Amino acid sequence: MSQTQPRRRGPGYAVPMDFIGAQPTLDLTYSDVFLVPRRSAVGSRLAVDLAPTDGTPATVPLVSANMNSVTGPRLAAVLARRGGLGVLPQDMSETGLIDAIAWVKAQPVGFDTPIVLGPEQTAADALRQVPAAEGQVVVVVEGGSAYAGALPGGSEPGQTFPAERVLGVLAATRLAELPGDAKLGDLATGRVPVLELGELGSAASEPRAMFDAVDAALTGSGDTGAEAVIIAEQGRVRGTLSRRSALRASIYRPAVDGGGRLAVAVAVGINGDPAARAKALAAAGADVLVVDTAHGHQDGMIRALREISALGLGLPIVAGNIVTADGVVDLVGAGATILKVGVGPGAMCTTRMMTAVGRPQFSAVLETAQAARELGAHVWADGGVRYPRDVALALAAGAGSVMIGSWFAGTAESPGELLADASGRQYKESWGMASTKAVQGRFSKLDAFERARKELFAEGISSSKIYLDPQRPSVEDLVDMITSGVRSSFTYAGAASLADFHVNARVGLQSAAGYEEGKALPVSW
Ligand SMILES: NC(=O)C1=CN([C@@H]2O[C@H](COP(=O)(O)OP(=O)(O)OC[C@H]3O[C@@H](n4cnc5c(N)ncnc54)[C@H](OP(=O)(O)O)[C@@H]3O)[C@@H](O)[C@H]2O)C=CC1
Numbered sequence: 001m002s003q004t005q006p007r008r009r010g011p012g013y014a015v016p017m018d019f020i021g022a023q024p025t026l027d028l029t030y031s032d033v034f035l036v037p038r039r040s041a042v043g044s045r046l047a048v049d050l051a052p053t054d055g056t057p058a059t060v061p062l063v064s065a066n067m068n069s070v071t072g073p074r075l076a077a078v079l080a081r082r083g084g085l086g087v088l089p090q091d092m093s094e095t096g097l098i099d100a101i102a103w104v105k106a107q108p109v110g111f112d113t114p115i116v117l118g119p120e121q122t123a124a125d126a127l128r129q130v131p132a133a134e135g136q137v138v139v140v141v142e143g144g145s146a147y148a149g150a151l152p153g154g155s156e157p158g159q160t161f162p163a164e165r166v167l168g169v170l171a172a173t174r175l176a177e178l179p180g181d182a183k184l185g186d187l188a189t190g191r192v193p194v195l196e197l198g199e200l201g202s203a204a205s206e207p208r209a210m211f212d213a214v215d216a217a218l219t220g221s222g223d224t225g226a227e228a229v230i231i232a233e234q235g236r237v238r239g240t241l242s243r244r245s246a247l248r249a250s251i252y253r254p255a256v257d258g259g260g261r262l263a264v265a266v267a268v269g270i271n272g273d274p275a276a277r278a279k280a281l282a283a284a285g286a287d288v289l290v291v292d293t294a295h296g297h298q299d300g301m302i303r304a305l306r307e308i309s310a311l312g313l314g315l316p317i318v319a320g321n322i323v324t325a326d327g328v329v330d331l332v333g334a335g336a337t338i339l340k341v342g343v344g345p346g347a348m349c350t351t352r353m354m355t356a357v358g359r360p361q362f363s364a365v366l367e368t369a370q371a372a373r374e375l376g377a378h379v380w381a382d383g384g385v386r387y388p389r390d391v392a393l394a395l396a397a398g399a400g401s402v403m404i405g406s407w408f409a410g411t412a413e414s415p416g417e418l419l420a421d422a423s424g425r426q427y428k429e430s431w432g433m434a435s436t437k438a439v440q441g442r443f444s445k446l447d448a449f450e451r452a453r454k455e456l457f458a459e460g461i462s463s464s465k466i467y468l469d470p471q472r473p474s475v476e477d478l479v480d481m482i483t484s485g486v487r488s489s490f491t492y493a494g495a496a497s498l499a500d501f502h503v504n505a506r507v508g509l510q511s512a513a514g515y516e517e518g519k520a521l522p523v524s525w
Pocket residue numbers: 066269270271292293294295298300321342343344345346349351383432433434454457459
């Protein structure tokens with residue numbers, strides 16, 4: 001780890017610039033390093049506990065980025081159901097954030113939020129919300145458009161509807177085979193598989209029994225294409241459940257608040273009145289506050305943190321972005337309990353090319369995590385994650401959780417409709433939070449002169465297509481993939497928990513050829 005003692009400046013000190021270390025050192029990123037297997041007493045990958053110990057309600061070390069194109073209420077709810085944490089972006093209005101928190105808190109914890117459409121809507125309408133993949137369904141409801149609400153996923157907070165209004169549960173794979181203008185009402189003709197919680201008794205809280213009940217209901221429905229059942233309580237719809245979501249319920253522990261509702265984090269910027277906003281969002285039920293700006297190691301951030309921590313809200317306070325031990329010391333001193341680490345690794349980020357500023361991410365996490373540990377604080381590794389291995393390496397470097405943006409942007413649950421290119425491949429639009437597009441949106445209320453001044457400083461990509469992985473179109477599929485890789489990393493390192501992994505992980509350096517060797521061969525050589 002490099003040293004970051006500040007050198008003295010001022011009269012008598014002819015120091016033209018400052019190296020980050022006493023002498024030049026080579027900082028590393030994820031592709032530069034690998035993990036070495038070591039003797040393990042952990043008998044099964046399912047015996048690994050991935051829960052972070054950073055004071056958040058998360059039970060897997062995954063956080064979605066506070067980017068407008070990544071985290072909305074739908075993604076936050078789905079991620080929390082599987083133990084991760086969604087961070088709603090600071091660009092949403094305060095009322096928008098309060099509504100989004102309320103919506104997440106109103107969603108079922110043990111079942112999926114139904115995607116509700118009306119009978120007059122079409123197959124094409126449905127496929128703009130759900131990808132044509134196994135387990136993905138839409139629920140056709142009489143008068144369904146009334147339940148679609150302003151937020152994605154179906155209902156307004158607390159709003160439910162009688163199960164008898166459900167006309168059908170349609171598999172997205174089937175819809176993809178039909179003409180786009182096919183009316184959902186004409187397709188919803190089969191018997192609707194409904195499981196009434198009251199009739200299930202104790203099985204409702206038993207994941208294995210719930211899986212069997214879903215399987216039996218789907219098999220018994222007589223529709224070989226049926227992929228999910230309606231879960232009802234006293235005749236009102238609580239959610240849906242597919243075989244896969246019933247299985248997931250047996251593997252993951254949801255991230256919940258003290259009242260057992262899904263947990264959600266929110267971001268606040270450093271301008272305006274960050275303390276007033278933090279207070280309002282905490283009162284609305286936010287479980288974690290993320291104070292976020294591009295250059296987190298600045299006086300404006302320290303001021304904002306002092307004001308927010310003085311409120312004594314009792315919530316974890318995440319602050320960033322930083323990449324040095326000095327930054328850790330200053331932000332923890334001002335009240336942060338978790339540091340958000342990463343300048344420039346993000347997929348939508350042009351900061352390194354525009355400014356030369358940043359730091360290869362593995363070294364940034366390693367140094368800050370060590371400094372944070374000494375102060376009883378924690379680190380979230382933010383940005384640059386493209387494979388499960390990157391998550392494992394961020395955790396090996398000492399991160400308590402890993403923040404993912406662009407990878408999660410390419411999922412069914414991220415904000416915005418699913419789009420298709422000329423070849424029919426599905427994608428979502430994504431853009432950087434410091435891009436011209438984001439800056440124009442954020443400052444739309446300023447006068448033209450002020451807006452033009454802000455637009456001078458774009459440091460992100462304004463428009464990018466993030467393609468869905470046809471095998472893993474849902475954020476849950478990505479969580480499955482990432483956690484299975486990371487569970488395996490832990491057992492290779494002989495670690496049964498994140499705390500063990502922080503100690504046991506053994507890392508080596510590799511050449512570009514070594515990295516290349518690790519990739520699978522897509523076709524042949
Ligand atoms: N992790 C990363 O590498 C980066 C992330 N981002 C993301 O983009 C979003 C927008 O952040 P941000 O641009 O900070 O917007 P904010 O609205 O949070 O404003 C940042 C404030 O800091 C001032 N500032 C001083 N120096 C800088 C600097 N070098 N870069 C940016 N602001 C500076 C700005 O003033 P003035 O405008 O007058 O200079 C402004 O008052 C955030 O979500 C952030 O995380 C953005 C860039 C890098």
